[in-house]
Amino acid sequence: MSKKLVxxxxxxxxTIVHEEVDSVTVPTAEEELTVLFGHTPLxxxxxxxxxxxxxxxxxxxxxxxxxxxxxxxxxVIILADLIQRPEEIDEKEIAKAKKEAADIISGEKAxxxxxxxxAMADMNIATRRVKFLERYRHRNKV
Numbered sequence: 001m002s003k004k005l006v007x008x009x010x011x012x013x014x015t016i017v018h019e020e021v022d023s024v025t026v027p028t029a030e031e032e033l034t035v036l037f038g039h040t041p042l043x044x045x046x047x048x049x050x051x052x053x054x055x056x057x058x059x060x061x062x063x064x065x066x067x068x069x070x071x072x073x074x075x076v077i078i079l080a081d082l083i084q085r086p087e088e089i090d091e092k093e094i095a096k097a098k099k100e101a102a103d104i105i106s107g108e109k110a111x112x113x114x115x116x117x118x119a120m121a122d123m124n125i126a127t128r129r130v131k132f133l134e135r136y137r138h139r140n141k142v
Contacts, residue, residue: 003037022054063132
């Protein structure tokens with residue numbers, strides 16, 4: 001009998017991962033949660049940060065932001081607002097987003113349809129994406 005989980009990771013546009021894994025660690029709103037074979041059924045909202053899963057090739061890393069997770073019958077289904085592999089993250093884009101958000105927060109710039117709360121959320125996500133890349137590079141000596 002296999003002691004594996006089936007991991008499905010989706011955005012609204014596409015499926016990012018669909019494979020058997022040994023474990024999955026996800027950021028929730030409060031903390032990280034690790035899922036192993038035999039985990040109790042659960043539905044949880046997700047936070048921003050690193051989704052780590054262990055497959056036959058070793059540890060794999062994705063940056064995720066927002067969404068939900070369901071655990072049931074040895075299957076972990078994740079639907080996230082944003083999912084990126086490390087190589088898909090553009091540091092220039094992050095720097096630009098952080099600058100724009102900082103300008104809005106400081107009151108130096110007003111952008112139609114944007115408010116302080118959305119600028120702060122963008123700043124938070126940009127900061128977490130930078131931390132994700134730093135952790136990934138440090139761990140993988142990239």
